[in-house]
Amino acid sequence: MRTICIGLLFCLLTGPAVFGQSGPGTNDLKIITRQEWQAKEPVAKMKPHELKFITIHHTATRQKPGVSVAVKLQHLQAFSQREDTLAGGKKKPIWPDVPYHFYVTCDGEIGEGRDIRYVGDTNTEYDPTGHILVTLEGNFEIEEPTKEQMVAAKKLIAWLAAKYQIPPERIKAHKDYAQTACPGKKLYERLGEFRKEK
Numbered sequence: 001m002r003t004i005c006i007g008l009l010f011c012l013l014t015g016p017a018v019f020g021q022s023g024p025g026t027n028d029l030k031i032i033t034r035q036e037w038q039a040k041e042p043v044a045k046m047k048p049h050e051l052k053f054i055t056i057h058h059t060a061t062r063q064k065p066g067v068s069v070a071v072k073l074q075h076l077q078a079f080s081q082r083e084d085t086l087a088g089g090k091k092k093p094i095w096p097d098v099p100y101h102f103y104v105t106c107d108g109e110i111g112e113g114r115d116i117r118y119v120g121d122t123n124t125e126y127d128p129t130g131h132i133l134v135t136l137e138g139n140f141e142i143e144e145p146t147k148e149q150m151v152a153a154k155k156l157i158a159w160l161a162a163k164y165q166i167p168p169e170r171i172k173a174h175k176d177y178a179q180t181a182c183p184g185k186k187l188y189e190r191l192g193e194f195r196k197e198k
């Protein structure tokens with residue numbers, strides 16, 4: 001859990017406001033809320049933004065089947081909210097909260113990350129303002145997204161695109177904006193699948 005999309009991202013979120021009446025449940029979409037995974041409060045102020053893009057990441061960590069999204073997000077939040085060293089030796093500062101707005105596990109579970117109303121964090125050179133950051137668990141330079149994971153991610157992205165009126169051409173990957181391998185070639189080559197289901 002130490003290399004979150006390195007190169008990367010450091011993209012960032014909070015609450016129940018995300019899930020209104022058009023939310024999960026309408027198309028079989030289930031999102032584990034911050035309350036459900038017992039998220040801690042953000043430790044610093046975050047910047048509000050207007051949502052215009054959906055941007056895909058990978059965690060750059062190996063998939064761990066059988067571990068709940070709650071545990072994964074608790075670990076990610078602990079890592080996010082402390083200073084640490086990234087792969088490659090680069091120092092990471094304390095972030096207010098987890099960098100991504102949504103986290104999709106290899107078992108197809110979806111967790112709410114940082115409050116979507118606030119800008120995520122990134123360690124690369126692009127401004128994530130306006131970007132909804134969705135990360136899929138895995139290092140897709142060397143492993144494949146699972147079937148369950150792709151199904152869940154497609155539902156999530158279709159719901160987000162409809163809710164925030166984000167056109168297909170604004171659904172892209174981290175590497176389309178910054179110098180990074182994220183989200184890994186085995187996921188990047190399948191990005192088109194996220195633009196179809198609208």
Ligand SMILES: [Zn+2]
Nearest residue numbers: 009057174182
């Ligand atoms: Zn990324």
